[in-house]
Amino acid sequence: MSGGGRIRRLLGGLSRPQGAARVVPPSGSTAHLTVLTAGAMAFLAVFALALSLASGRLADRWSEALARTATVRISAPEAQLEAQTRAVLAILDTTPGIETARALDAAEMRGALEPWFGPDLPIETLPLPQLVEIIESPERPFDAEGLRLRLAAEVPGAVLDDHTRWRRPLVEAAGRIRLLGLMALGLIGAAMAGLITLAAQAALAANGQVIRVLRLVGARDTFIARAFVRRFTSRGFVGALVGTACGMGAVAALPAADAAGGFLTGLGFAGLHWLWPLAIPPLAAIVAYIATRQAALRMLKGIR
Amino acid sequence: MIELESVAMSYGGGELLSDMTLRLLPGSFHFLTGPSGAGKTTFLKLCYGELMPSAGRLTLFGQDLRDMSRDDIAALRSRIGVVHQDCQFLDHLPLIENVALPLTVAGQAANTTELRELLGWVGLWSQRGALPPQLSGGERQRAALARAVIRAPEVILADEPTGNIDWEMSLRLLKLLVELNRMGKTIVIATHDLNLIRTTKAQVAARVLRIQNRRLHLAGADL
Ligand SMILES: Nc1ncnc2c1ncn2[C@@H]1O[C@H](COP(=O)(O)OP(=O)(O)OP(=O)(O)O)[C@@H](O)[C@H]1O
Ligand SMILES: [Mg+2]
Numbered sequence: 001m002s003g004g005g006r007i008r009r010l011l012g013g014l015s016r017p018q019g020a021a022r023v024v025p026p027s028g029s030t031a032h033l034t035v036l037t038a039g040a041m042a043f044l045a046v047f048a049l050a051l052s053l054a055s056g057r058l059a060d061r062w063s064e065a066l067a068r069t070a071t072v073r074i075s076a077p078e079a080q081l082e083a084q085t086r087a088v089l090a091i092l093d094t095t096p097g098i099e100t101a102r103a104l105d106a107a108e109m110r111g112a113l114e115p116w117f118g119p120d121l122p123i124e125t126l127p128l129p130q131l132v133e134i135i136e137s138p139e140r141p142f143d144a145e146g147l148r149l150r151l152a153a154e155v156p157g158a159v160l161d162d163h164t165r166w167r168r169p170l171v172e173a174a175g176r177i178r179l180l181g182l183m184a185l186g187l188i189g190a191a192m193a194g195l196i197t198l199a200a201q202a203a204l205a206a207n208g209q210v211i212r213v214l215r216l217v218g219a220r221d222t223f224i225a226r227a228f229v230r231r232f233t234s235r236g237f238v239g240a241l242v243g244t245a246c247g248m249g250a251v252a253a254l255p256a257a258d259a260a261g262g263f264l265t266g267l268g269f270a271g272l273h274w275l276w277p278l279a280i281p282p283l284a285a286i287v288a289y290i291a292t293r294q295a296a297l298r299m300l301k302g303i304r
Numbered sequence: 305m306i307e308l309e310s311v312a313m314s315y316g317g318g319e320l321l322s323d324m325t326l327r328l329l330p331g332s333f334h335f336l337t338g339p340s341g342a343g344k345t346t347f348l349k350l351c352y353g354e355l356m357p358s359a360g361r362l363t364l365f366g367q368d369l370r371d372m373s374r375d376d377i378a379a380l381r382s383r384i385g386v387v388h389q390d391c392q393f394l395d396h397l398p399l400i401e402n403v404a405l406p407l408t409v410a411g412q413a414a415n416t417t418e419l420r421e422l423l424g425w426v427g428l429w430s431q432r433g434a435l436p437p438q439l440s441g442g443e444r445q446r447a448a449l450a451r452a453v454i455r456a457p458e459v460i461l462a463d464e465p466t467g468n469i470d471w472e473m474s475l476r477l478l479k480l481l482v483e484l485n486r487m488g489k490t491i492v493i494a495t496h497d498l499n500l501i502r503t504t505k506a507q508v509a510a511r512v513l514r515i516q517n518r519r520l521h522l523a524g525a526d527l
Contacts, residue, residue: 023408025396213392216354217451218381219409221374304354304377 023219024210024227027203031235034199038239038284039246041192045185046247046277052181053276054267059174070144072101072132076157085130087155092134095150097142104131192236192284193291200232200295208303215303225296229289236288240281248277305330305459305490306351308520311360313346319358320346324520326513328492330458333485333508335501336494337523338515344494345389347515348461351492352384353377382410385452387462389494391444393436399423400432403451410455419454425480426450427473441468449477459490466497474500482507 072092076084085103092101104112109128113121136142144162151158204211214224251268269276306328313321320343328334328351336344349355350362353369362369364380372380385406393402403423404414423429426446436444445468452460460481466474478500485491485508495501504510512523 022397022401023394023405025394210394213394213405214409215378216352216381216386216388216392217406217409218378218455220378223409223411300374304356304374 021227021230023214024203024207024231027206030199030203030206031231034196034232034235034288035239035242037195037199038192038236038288039243041188041195042240042243042280042284043247043250045188045280046244046251048181048184048188049276049280050251050267050269052178052185053269053273055174055177055181057270059171059178062174063171070134070136070160070162072134072151072158072160073129074132074155074158075129078127080157081130084155084157085132088132088151088158091147091150091154092132095142095147097137097140098134099137100133100135102133104133189283189287193287196232196236196288197291197295200228200292201299203228203232204296204299211300211303215300221297221300224300225293228296229292232292233285233289237281237285240284244277244280248274305365307361307363308350308357309361309363311350311357311362313343313350313355314358315346319518321515321520322518324360326520328459328490330490331485331488332490333482333504333510334492335504335510335512336492336515337496337501337512340496342515343518344515345463347520348386348463348492348494351459351461352386353380382406382455383457384459384461385455385457387445387448387452387460387465389463389467391436391448393444393447395436398433398435399428399439399447402436403447403454406451406455414454422450422454426477442470442473445469446473446477449480453480453484457489460484460492462491462493464494464496466495466500471499475503478504 072088074081074084074088089101089103092098106124109131110119110121112131113128134142144160148160151160211224248269254268306326308324308326311321311324312319324347336347338344346355350357351364353364353372356369364372365383367376394405397405400419400423401408404419407414420429423432426449428443428446428450431439431443436447439447445465449462449465452462462481465477465481469477474497481491481493482504493500501510501512514521514523
């Protein structure tokens with residue numbers, strides 16, 4: 001048997017009623033609508049998932065890259081600058097959580113300022129602040145607030161700039177975007193449950209006479225519900241399968257993230273994250289199952 | 305089997321049936337007559353739990369209908385076979401699957417030999433693949449009877465089972481019902497057909513119930 005035939009048979013088995021499910025007549029338009037809805041929702045869910053995972057990665061990267069460095073800026077009259085620098089270094093030496101602290105020399109300062117002021121800046125003659133670069137120890141963070149207080153008390157010209165001021169909003173923004181992505185996922189799931197419920201209710205209403213006959217010959221509610229639930233579950237699954245495949249294809253076709261890549265080119269799945277979207281079709285099937293079952297059992301209450 | 309104690313029924317307006325008291329004993333054979341619109345179908349619907357009495361007590365196989373769950377009622381319908389006046393088929397399934405439907409919904413497979421015998425017996429084996437809308441009224445009624453008996457119920461309620469069929473076929477169906485009664489089944493047939501009643505009374509001890517002026521009467525021996 002050919003591979004195509006096998007797949008056709010597999011999908012056919014999922015979407016074509018067999019056995020007991022035959023008691024409900026085929027319903028063309030709601031069937032197609034359900035498959036389409038599930039497909040579209042799965043497609044959107046792939047993007048929402050990509051957004052959440054990418055912003056999660058971004059937040060991790062930003063907080064990791066920026067968390068470990070800080071700077072102390074010492075502004076003082078030239079005569080005191082060296083003494084104050086030494087005092088700052090002494091303090092930093094005894095501060096727990098700091099791996100290295102190093103005063104930048106004139107060449108480094110020039111290097112840092114060159115992009116802004118050009119190579120000819122007479123750096124020696126300018127009243128520039130002295131910069132001390134701090135690298136946090138990876139095991140434990142230093143207490144920035146404590147250090148700031150201590151510097152203020154002992155070296156009035158020294159100011160700690162630990163980057164949290166501008167790092168935090170960025171990390172927060174990334175976290176917020178991740179949250180929005182997760183909310184979008186939840187909303188997509190809820191919308192799908194709603195649409196499938198409506199489609200199931202339409203199918204149930206259209207088959208009122210069928211349900212009546214089934215009750216009259218002694219069918220239990222669970223039997224009747226199952227006939228509908230099977231259909232909608234398999235339609236939800238098949239639709240979501242196609243939608244997920246399309247969504248994953250579309251994400252894969254996005255321009256690759258490079259080192260200089262900003263946020264947009266980072267939208268995608270990395271490594272094992274590619275496995276996440278595979279959960280969408282089974283979840284869609286579960287959503288369809290619950291939505292249809294609830295709708296069916298609720299509707300059956302009215303028919304003795 | 306079926307016990308009514310001062311049962312009344314109304315569809316929301318005035319009472320259609322009032323103060324009906326009756327015990328249908330196992331193995332009994334009853335006809336139900338009355339003018340059109342008197343409430344014969346309504347009475348039968350009460351007996352298989354499609355309707356709830358608006359007053360009184362209705363006991364089916366020893367269980368009060370009020371205390372029965374939806375699954376209890378589903379189970380009840382395997383013990384009571386019903387020929388509905390309007391037949392009630394699934395129009396998208398061929399006749400043979402409609403007749404086997406009570407087995408299908410119970411998760412049982414139909415025995416092909418038995419199915420063939422049953423359909424042959426109501427004269428429908430050659431029509432087994434036809435969809436219900438393609439059948440004549442009489443064919444549908446015969447199919448409905450076949451479906452009513454397929455799960456070997458203890459009680460058979462038939463609502464005008466001979467309404468659309470010729471006398472010869474009526475007698476054939478009657479013969480089946482009489483045979484089933486001799487096997488110990490309880491039979492109730494709603495009908496207008498006095499000839500049918502007379503013919504039956506010659507064969508079994510059938511009694512006649514009559515609905516008149518909202519009451520259920522046991523008709524005299526004049527029938
Ligand atoms: N679902 C319903 N809602 C309201 N009224 C109903 C309903 N079903 C039946 N009726 C009314 O109840 C009365 C009795 O109906 P029923 O079908 O029991 O009569 P019947 O004796 O079987 O008549 P026939 O011999 O014509 O079959 C009729 O007047 C009918 O209009
Ligand atoms: Mg009637």
